[in-house]
Amino acid sequence: MKQKRTLSGKIVAYPHVLWSVLFIMLPLLFVLYFAFTTPDGAFTFDNIIALGNHKATFALSVSLSLLATVFCFLLGYPLAYFMAQASPKKQKLLMTLLMLPMWTNLLIRTYSMMALMDDAGLINSLLSALHLNTIRMIGTKGAVVFGMAYDFFPYMVLPLYTTISKIDKSVLEAASDLGASPAGVMTKVVLPLSSSGIISGVTMVFVPSISTFYISQKLGGGTFDLLGDAIERQFQNVNTYNVGAAISLVMMILVLLSLWVMNRFTDSDEGGTQA
Amino acid sequence: MKKLIELKNVSKAFDGEVVLDNLNLDIYDQQFITLLGPSGCGKTTTLRLVGGFETPDSGDIYFDGQRINDVPSYKRQINTVFQKYALFPHLNVFENVAFSLRLQKKGIAEIAPRVKEMLELVALKGFERKNVNFLSGGQQQRVAIARALISHPKVLLLDEPLGALDLKLRKDMQNELKKIQKQTGITFIYVTHDQEEALSMSDVVVVMADGRIQQIGAPTDIYNEPKNAFVADFIGESNIVDGVMEEDLKVTFSGHTFTCVDKGFAPKEQVDVVVRPEDVDVVSVEQGMLTGVVTSVTFKGVHYEIIVDIGGFKWMIQSTDFVGVDEKIGLYIEPDAIHIMKKSEYSGKYGDYSSFSDELDELSDASAVEE
Numbered sequence A: 001m002k003q004k005r006t007l008s009g010k011i012v013a014y015p016h017v018l019w020s021v022l023f024i025m026l027p028l029l030f031v032l033y034f035a036f037t038t039p040d041g042a043f044t045f046d047n048i049i050a051l052g053n054h055k056a057t058f059a060l061s062v063s064l065s066l067l068a069t070v071f072c073f074l075l076g077y078p079l080a081y082f083m084a085q086a087s088p089k090k091q092k093l094l095m096t097l098l099m100l101p102m103w104t105n106l107l108i109r110t111y112s113m114m115a116l117m118d119d120a121g122l123i124n125s126l127l128s129a130l131h132l133n134t135i136r137m138i139g140t141k142g143a144v145v146f147g148m149a150y151d152f153f154p155y156m157v158l159p160l161y162t163t164i165s166k167i168d169k170s171v172l173e174a175a176s177d178l179g180a181s182p183a184g185v186m187t188k189v190v191l192p193l194s195s196s197g198i199i200s201g202v203t204m205v206f207v208p209s210i211s212t213f214y215i216s217q218k219l220g221g222g223t224f225d226l227l228g229d230a231i232e233r234q235f236q237n238v239n240t241y242n243v244g245a246a247i248s249l250v251m252m253i254l255v256l257l258s259l260w261v262m263n264r265f266t267d268s269d270e271g272g273t274q275a
Numbered sequence B: 001m002k003k004l005i006e007l008k009n010v011s012k013a014f015d016g017e018v019v020l021d022n023l024n025l026d027i028y029d030q031q032f033i034t035l036l037g038p039s040g041c042g043k044t045t046t047l048r049l050v051g052g053f054e055t056p057d058s059g060d061i062y063f064d065g066q067r068i069n070d071v072p073s074y075k076r077q078i079n080t081v082f083q084k085y086a087l088f089p090h091l092n093v094f095e096n097v098a099f100s101l102r103l104q105k106k107g108i109a110e111i112a113p114r115v116k117e118m119l120e121l122v123a124l125k126g127f128e129r130k131n132v133n134f135l136s137g138g139q140q141q142r143v144a145i146a147r148a149l150i151s152h153p154k155v156l157l158l159d160e161p162l163g164a165l166d167l168k169l170r171k172d173m174q175n176e177l178k179k180i181q182k183q184t185g186i187t188f189i190y191v192t193h194d195q196e197e198a199l200s201m202s203d204v205v206v207v208m209a210d211g212r213i214q215q216i217g218a219p220t221d222i223y224n225e226p227k228n229a230f231v232a233d234f235i236g237e238s239n240i241v242d243g244v245m246e247e248d249l250k251v252t253f254s255g256h257t258f259t260c261v262d263k264g265f266a267p268k269e270q271v272d273v274v275v276r277p278e279d280v281d282v283v284s285v286e287q288g289m290l291t292g293v294v295t296s297v298t299f300k301g302v303h304y305e306i307i308v309d310i311g312g313f314k315w316m317i318q319s320t321d322f323v324g325v326d327e328k329i330g331l332y333i334e335p336d337a338i339h340i341m342k343k344s345e346y347s348g349k350y351g352d353y354s355s356f357s358d359e360l361d362e363l364s365d366a367s368a369v370e371e
Ligand SMILES: Nc1ncnc2c1ncn2[C@@H]1O[C@H](COP(=O)(O)OP(=O)(O)OP(=O)(O)O)[C@@H](O)[C@H]1O
Pocket: B014, B015, B019, B037, B038, B039, B040, B041, B042, B043, B044, B045, B046, B193, B371
């Protein structure tokens, strides 16, 4: 039987549709429009071609965000696993600790990192007080990657924790029973069964990392030009809106592409189709 | 036969509550041994200790003469069919069954035929590519059995492996499992709370209650010579009455002194007397050793189930002859139908049919299945 949409159903669905059109579709169309026009509104491929000048920016952005994502994963996965095994009381405590930084605004967190890592910041003052060599941190790639990883770490742990804690414990026992060492249980059962969490976690760290401009500006000391910075700069001048839009467009395509590839890799996840 | 597994004074508590109390159990090679007992008596916990998923608080577990208390489960040649299947949801039927062989890095040329053979064994031919999440409970259980058997373990632990099957499939699988066990020579440690299943399949039955072993023995021994009131009541139907041992081969109960076949008790020792319902003959009042009034009769197909009031104590009797309610009848009991047991903590708690009704019986059966 085919279900007909009732009038009230349509009305209820309206705000949602309106919302999507206004805040998702329309901006995307604007991006598309600007990316392929001159400031006068004439159609052109120039903006896309001009992206050739930003090759280095793309490469740097992708590599730094990837690095931050990998760090988050390597630190986040064991933590999420540990949390999922802990007693309910401990789980609650760890969760609160994890969420605590998120109650503070991102900008404030980044500023406080600056205060810590500055040449004359807290860490270096401490080092010199101990008569040790000071370390230059602000303005290094390491600082930027650290900033990204620190800011977006909870977004990695939360989805991982959720999927790992849903894994039935008896399934892990079954694997061990059949001869899997702890490492075997991890690679053959826990990792595959948490793949959906891995995808969400990686996405939720990689996407904001690749589009951030604030972290690179504050912690990179202005030395690094990342995609977010480039886009921000282009949009500060009416005449370069179009190039900015082109960069945004390509970045979006990049993100979507990587998501698609990752989804392909883990298709066999729930279906059990592996042979 | 060689002793394969030995539990020595094994105790286990969870959160301060004793679940297994000083267990001693020897399991021999190629044996089919069944742990039988009511829900919560510690059967699964015992299996988990043998499988390596729990460690005993005190006492030792030996496998082939080696103490294995601290050997992790993946290093034990013991596989398990879990009470709740525990199949790998991300793998299909083939990969679930092949799991242990894949770990041993066997080639697909060896794995494929062995998986096929296993699936045929559990009547799941052609299920290789199926998603395990969409199988019925019974099919999942059979995948779990195939998965545990494929690597030829020395011991297979089965935790109520047939619990989710309908009666017909259950009977088939009972025969199948028994056959597999005979063929492969794998030692089976089987858990069930279905006494009929336990009696018909096992070489040895271990009756457990309250975290303790009540009796270990062959099915016929357990049935014919229960050690205490709990075992007598749990295995089959039993009338259990208080008695006094007059001397060897003489026991008094229900106001009559009987000749029996038991001896070795102190003179005038208080005992529990067991008489199985099928061992009581209905005779005329004049010929009866005991007399009583029939309070209810239920037709059961092969026989009638008759409840008789004898001096205030209700007996259950199974007879092929019809008697009417309120009829006065005589009962005749052969000496070898009388079984004498020492008094135990379970004395007086079981074996009286005064509150008996079919409805109650069905209710308790249903709740037993659910657990
Ligand atoms: N991990 C655990 N933590 C706390 N209590 C437990 C744990 N495992 C078992 N128990 C308790 O131990 C007792 C025995 O449990 P067990 O699972 O061995 O019973 P069982 O004989 O297998 O029962 P069933 O027939 O219902 O499966 C129960 O009271 C149970 O609540």
